[in-house]
Amino acid sequence: MLLRNLDASLLELVRRTSAELPEDIKRVINQSLQREKKGSVAWNTFSIIEKNIQLAKERSLPICQDTGSCLFYVDCPVGLDQIAFAEVARAAVKEATLKGYLRQNSVDSLTGKNSGTNLGPGAPVFHFHQHASPELRVRLMLKGGGCENVGQQYSLPMESLKANRDLAGCRKVILDSVLKAQGKGCGPGVLGVCIGGDRATSYEHSKEQLLRKLDDTNSNPDLAQLEERVLKEANQMGIGPMGYGGEVTLLGVKIGALNRLPASYFVSISYMCWAFRRQGVNLDGNGEVQNWLY
Amino acid sequence: MIQLEAPFTEEKIRALKQGDEVEITGVIFTGRDAAHKYLHEGGALPAGMSLQNKIVYHCGPVVVKDGQGNWKVVAAGPTTSIREEPYQGDIIKQFGLRAVIGKGGMGERTLAACKEFGCVYLHAVGGAAQVLSTHIQKVKNVYFMEEFGSPEAMWELEIVKFPALVTMDSHGNSLHREILATSTNVFNQLVN
Incomplete structure (x- = not known):
């Protein structure tokens, strides 16, 4: 068996991800509360959200009952036994479900039967990346169904919006996705966007943008500018928290790009709700937690 | 803050207006995708x-058994309601519902059914599973557990002062329709 304490560390990773919102998200939610008019429905909603974040941590229970898909992103050293790792992670997910950190959230698409364990074909999801470092880095995202359902993939050009194959066209379709998501994904949300790629890699990369901290700066100045502009404009739309109306419609926008085929130009958008559950750890050679990432 | 207490009569429901903040006390049933499809296809209670x-x-709550073997709701916020739009109006009519609690609002068919049959749509804060579960006092019963699984089962719950906002009333008003119109307006200015 690899890494003696891996099972306990992964269980704690699941618990923390489900019950404790990362600091970068909490900070922006608090700033958003200040931007709403005191006593307004939007302000009251942010107050309930803040109370909920605090309560979940105190009670060590899920921030949101929809604990979503378990998405593991594992950066591992050469030689890590990925088969064994996945086995330990699956056991941790099952245990976390028994303890009520996770809802029974994996349903057979053909029979409608709930496995009751969060295990099954495609659940949980593992993304293994080998890196040239002895460190084992495990990041986990719990992405709920409400926000996953409002993801969008556009194929440019799109005539109805006069969106061409350029950043101006990307801006239009990204704003369109915000308009369409209103009320459905629990706002204010964060957009992860990928420009380019194929249908699958584009969505994949859009989700990976959500692993970035909210206060980071995009290394590509054009994308940094687009992120800033879309965030500002989305907040002018007045959709507000939960679609009740208000100043804050989005908490952040993160955009990445992949090369594309000459024939294709996809813009894929993954929406993450305010209950932005992601956490990560660096583990040592025994599987002990060295430090938390968010 | 309006106290909405059981029994939920047509008169009490008709008195509510879009924008009213309410606290609900009484017995409610959870029901989501599987339950709505089943009932709409003629399934019996x-x-x-x-x-x-x-x-x-x-x-779809997270429910665990406590040390004595009793059900305990540990997380229970609303799920997106619009998925039930194909069914909700008919279910309001057929089963005599007085209110639906959810998030994100519903469409014109549900709004029309609310008006015709005396029902309201109450919006709870999505994602606020801990705050909302503190207002759930007891699990009275569970139905369709085997058939639908835990999140989709119909849980009969006793709630106390459960906070919600009337976003669709029984007089044809919908906050969701209003926000969609104003935000679409801004969007059109931004992209054209």
Whole structure:
């Protein structure tokens, strides 16, 4: 068996991800509360959200009952036994479900039967990346169904919006996705966007943008500018928290790009709700937690 | 803050207006995708269970058994309601619902059914599973556990001062329709 304490560390990773919102998200939610008019429905909603974040941590229970898909992103050293790792992670997910950190959230698409364990074909999801470092880095995202359902993939050009194959066209379709998501994904949300790629890699990369901290700066100045502009404009739309109306419609926008085929130009958008559950750890050679990432 | 207490009569429901903040006390039933499809396809309620003058909550809670073997709701916020739009109006009519709790609002068919039959749509804060679960006092019963699984089962819950906002009333008003119109307006200015 690899890494003696891996099972306990992964269980704690699941618990923390489900019950404790990362600091970068909490900070922006608090700033958003200040931007709403005191006593307004939007302000009251942010107050309930803040109370909920605090309560979940105190009670060590899920921030949101929809604990979503378990998405593991594992950066591992050469030689890590990925088969064994996945086995330990699956056991941790099952245990976390028994303890009520996770809802029974994996349903057979053909029979409608709930496995009751969060295990099954495609659940949980593992993304293994080998890196040239002895460190084992495990990041986990719990992405709920409400926000996953409002993801969008556009194929440019799109005539109805006069969106061409350029950043101006990307801006239009990204704003369109915000308009369409209103009320459905629990706002204010964060957009992860990928420009380019194929249908699958584009969505994949859009989700990976959500692993970035909210206060980071995009290394590509054009994308940094687009992120800033879309965030500002989305907040002018007045959709507000939960679609009740208000100043804050989005908490952040993160955009990445992949090369594309000459024939294709996809813009894929993954929406993450305010209950932005992601956490990560660096583990040592025994599987002990060295430090938390968010 | 308006106190909305069981029994939920047509008169009490008709008195509510879009924008009213309410606190609900009484018995409610959770029901989401599987339950709505089943009922809409002519499925029957279990013997002794009635939705007449009751509230359905679009919610798939996290429920665990405590040390004594009793069910305990540990997280229970609303799920997105629009998925039930193909079914909700007919279910309001057929089963005599007085209110639906959910998030994100519903469409014109549900709004019309609310008006015709005396029902309201109450919006709870999505994602606020801990705050909302503190207002759930007791699990009274569970139906369709085997058939639908835990999140989709119909849980009969006793709630106390459960906070919600009337976003669709029984007089044809919808906050969701209003926000969609104003935000679409801004969007059109931004992209054209």
